[in-house]
Amino acid sequence: MSTSSPARTSAEFIALMALTFSLIAMSIDGMLPALGDIAADLSVRDPNDRQLVLAAFFAGLSVGQFIYGPISDSTGRKPAMYAGIGCFIVGGLICAFATDFPMMLAGRALQGFGAAGPRIVGTAMVRDLYAGSPMARIMSFVMAVLILVPVLAPSIGQLILLIADWRAIFYGLAVAGMIDFLWLARRRPETLAPSDRVPLSIGRILRSAREAITNRVTLGYSVATGFVFGAVISYLGTAQQIFQEQYGTGKMFSVYFGLLAAGIGVASVINGRLVVRFGMRNLSKWALRSVCILAAAFLLTTILLHGHPPLWLFMGFMTALFFFNGMLFSNYNALAMEPMGHIAGVAAAIIASASTLVAVSTGTSIGRLYDGSVTPLFAGFAGLALAAFLVTEWAESGRGKRLTNPN
Template sequence: MRGTDRLSVEFIVLVALLNAMVAMSIDTMLPAIGTIAHELGAADPNSRQYIITTFFAGLTLGTLIYGPWSDALGRKPTIVIGLSFYALGSLICLFSVNFPMILIGRFIQGFGASSPRIVSIAMVRDGQAGAAMARVMSFVMMVFMLVPMLAPSVGTLVLLFVGWRMIFVGFLVVGIVAGLWLWFRQDETLPREKRTPLAVSSLINAAGEVLRNPIAMGYTVGAGTIFGAFIIYLGTSQQVFAELYGQGAYFALWFAFFAGGMAIAMMVNARLVMRYGMRKLSKWSLRGFLTLSAVALVVSLLMGGLPPLWFIAGYLFLSFFCSGLLFGNFNAIAMEPMGRIAGMAAAIIGSLSSLIAILTGGYIGQLYNGTVIPLVAGFAGLGLVTFAVTEWAERHRRR
């Protein structure tokens, strides 16, 4: 991959691999978190959720750091640094002897994984524009949508035949292969003369602009609370479907089904957003999300927290379809007023929305009580908060 051949198949596949590492590192784990928590002596059944949320916590911190680092150090060194942390975290998880140790490893793993996710997109932006960039990103998004559908099945097979520690061996191998592939086969895409010195003051100023701008702040909080609903699902899905509904053998299939709802939404959004606009699509999607959650909450309460499997499955599929329309649009709207400081603002918005998601979704997930009520009520409550903050932002825009 030398010279200007940055649209080669090899480059596209490498970027797709780097971008997919986050989803792979989360979704492959889901079938195994109950077994891991039990074997490592977790004190509470709900503690298994921390295997997911600590990864997101590391990801949140890394999102804030790696973007500015890559602008100062270059893309390749920054990704390799991140992959080194990812490998270290994988090793700690692999050799964990107690539950706190694996949580430390997952935090470090998440911190490392944020680098390839963020900086690989910057690599594409460095060398491409317009249709060429769209071509690369369309393939990347296709891989991004496929990983959640396939990863839990891989995790289930590994858990069944060789045990959960081999999942981390797989993560370690992928991280090493990606790092070597990048270092020896990919040219640096950011020349030295285009790099900018690392300045903490610039990051602080960008944070101030995001916090002071109603549109940026409102939609950042909205993205965080909608993502928080997704965190609730990720944290409790194994408990709900494998244990509450007895679907352990089919957990991966259910997860793929729900991921399909979000994948379909992304494709629909790409077709409709130019016709109807981000705001109108987001408005109706959020209303659909709220209506679905209100109905599901009433039904769940009337049925003692255990509605039929077909009902909860249909509700989650449609909810993820609605949230799939919201994720990309909310982030894009939040970035609209930030053109002058787009790079720094993207780091602030991504980190802040992730932090909100971890705090809200992580807390609600810990309320799991053997029914679906905390899950559905969490979706409804966070949907209401999202509606309130985005309406507040739009009122300021209209003024």
């Protein structure tokens, strides 16, 4: 009776964490096919204002990521997780019942703020239970499931739109949050023992924050992550307009979007194999230089084609860009955390919040420049890749002898 229990428990924990982590991806990708319908139903005048539905979510996410980590260190994981999932559910219901655009944006901000809890606290729960190779094994299984979410979520959103209106998508997100809440409450015990909890100290948080933002390596790679993610946010904000309106893909939008999303997932898997051989610094430098060259080349190509390259060419370049961006995502967070092992919990929250804030501000600004062509998108990719290159060079120039491992 007991011999199979650990395996079943491990499998259930992986499934729960996969659902917990995927709430963010579902909230972003699942409602993309509905952006046009939301804009029309809520009388959004400027076509680019629909992008604020994403920006509001990321803004709430940025704030929430800083808060939940320190709270969970003090209260335990489950109370913080309950608070986050609760906010996620309420935010989704506000969106579902929205009667005007400001109400929609308020609901999305609350939904993003809530989604930060499951993401940050879920990571801490995994670390509470596992370390070293077992932790890597658990996270690899979780990430394998997560790779499928951005690929499938737009198609699920599109299927919902075939039988209901856009509000049903937000009902579905609220139901997913409720399932996660009940699953956690009924099946998982608290993972942080009372003896391991630390008092919630604003002073300690501020001291840790100051140490993180004054460390050149941590600050540099956090900002660089924001620039790389900002390019992706500019794409996410304009994807529905580009595919459905500029290229006229209609209901095939979710297929094209899923193909590009798969590029990041494939890169994450390949990166796990290559990083051991080449080191994360060398691999990141190679990937970022590839992004810079590709983005500049396609920007020139797009200008020559008056902002309207063929769909096959657009897909080809974007697949390559997303592949190399996927490698950067896999390594930059680890590089930012490298000097912060002694304050890992607070530092992780600060890095996540800072990079998301940079990404939201840059990506939203670029997305709102959309003019019916893909020229602003690739200008943004090229500019942000160059900015990431400059800031990582600055970070590495100050590393000196502080780190003993050059890779």
